[in-house]
Amino acid sequence: MTPMTADRPQMSVEEFEELASRAPETVRLEFINGKVVVKPMPDGNHSEIIAWLQRLCMQYRPELWLYAERGLKTERYRKGRARADGVLVPEGSFKGDGEWSGTAGALMAVEVTSFDSDAGRRDRVEKPDGYAAAGIPVYLLIDRDDCSVTVFTDPKDGRYRRQMNEPFGTAIDIPDPVGIRLETEKLKDYAD
Template identity: 45%
Template sequence: MSAPPADRPELRLDAFEAIADTAARHDVVLELVGGELGVRPAPDGDRGQILAWLQRACAQQRPDLWLFGRQGLRLVPSRQAGAAYPAGAARPDGTLAPAEYFAGQGERADSRGVLLVAEITSFDRRADERHRVEKPRAYAESGIPLHLLVDRDSDTVTVHSEPVKGRYRVIRSYDYGERVELPLIGAVLDTEELKDYSR
């Protein structure tokens, strides 16, 4: 993904935050990824069920870590990433971090202590670019160790790991029904249940 054209100014983070606060009252979620404003529809029931499945699986295997739903994050590019974009803001479907990590941080927390971000694709026209290109790059540039994508278009779960120079070096996809290993966390996800939420 290339940087925004020079003739189109990037949206500043403070301006984005003011707009996002207004949008939150109207059942849409705004994110600032790669210097561009993104709009996501409010979650549907199956998306909520998938998030609940992931929360349960993480809690059973790693009770010291909590999967927070829809926690706002400030994406701060790491120096090693050679980031092409300035800081951004995202609201992943799930964010795995130590139990007390977000205490006192406010609506958009620092992403640097996050272990995993989880996204569940939405059924909108920009889902392909946003979920499969823009967000993995932004999360890798921020140095987030793991990015989990539950892709409802292809009935797959993809694990992105080892962020290096603004990209994930290792990307592995699994079909629903397979066991998915989460490196660094020491958890294994049984994805059989995801078949119940397939379209």
Template identity: 45%
Template sequence: MIISQAEVTLEEFEAFDAAAPEGLHVELINGRVLVTPAPDGDHDENVMAIGDQVRAHDPELRMYQERGLAVPGYRAGRARADGAVAPLGNFRGQPSWADASGVLMVVEVTSGSEKDAEVDRVDKRDAYAQAVLPVYLLVDRHRGEVVVHWEPEGGRYQHSGKAVFGAKLPLPEPFGFDLDTSDLA
């Protein structure tokens, strides 16, 4: 759910975030405040299934769930990524809205309505590209597919690929393996 169509400053966002009730996730994407409920169990299972495959491929990498990231770029932003893949220990000593520079891949899983899913498909994709995060993986439960975007340049991802649930999706480097999507729902 989008709370504000008007642009919000980082200071205004931080005050709103501090006052938000537990169980709600508050984000600042492209100057707009987004509020979403905490994820459901299928949502969590999807993130964990991807994290397990990443770790099996490279034991030094971890999937950090519900990681707050500072996503600078076109506008200062704060995104709570469903998953952030980074080397073990990357977030040690980081604040709740961590520096995203060590993140190799961000993962989002759609929830809620089709309208809410557009935030993950467009707004977050663009924010992550502007923050120069190397890979963005979207599990789109509404469309039954997984989409990967990579090689950010000029605020946009230069490449993308997708697979329907059940098919294998080749992940770009630094991963370089086929993601098995048969466990995603």
């Protein structure tokens, strides 16, 4: 049996978008590396982390907005669709878009791990590759499994060439083009 990849997907992007548009509101679908993935619904702590990050982004960069749960066209040649927990862009960047937006202008994609069996592969491997291939300069992973924050930067050839990983409680400087400092002590309150 031939494995599913971006070159041999389960379905076309158009078929996936049709499927995703008909999914119930309680189901969030993504199309990563040619495979349909069900993304878990966020729990309360997950939502609190995104709200915390939105406040920080507003304080440091009021001209930008961290949009939650945004559908992005990812991977080369638009063969993927990821539903980012957060994406930092200039305000109004998604005006007129449908459910899935291009990544032009996106400065940072954010994922907060969920407590499911696919989180490790999806958020730690597949999402960084997809966001890097889409040219998003920064990928921020807030990992509740190991209570750490990883900042991926310098995308080239579909991979981030640099990453910095720090435990919750550490001050983290997210480099330009984002240019904000995260005091992550508060994340300890949402690790469970």
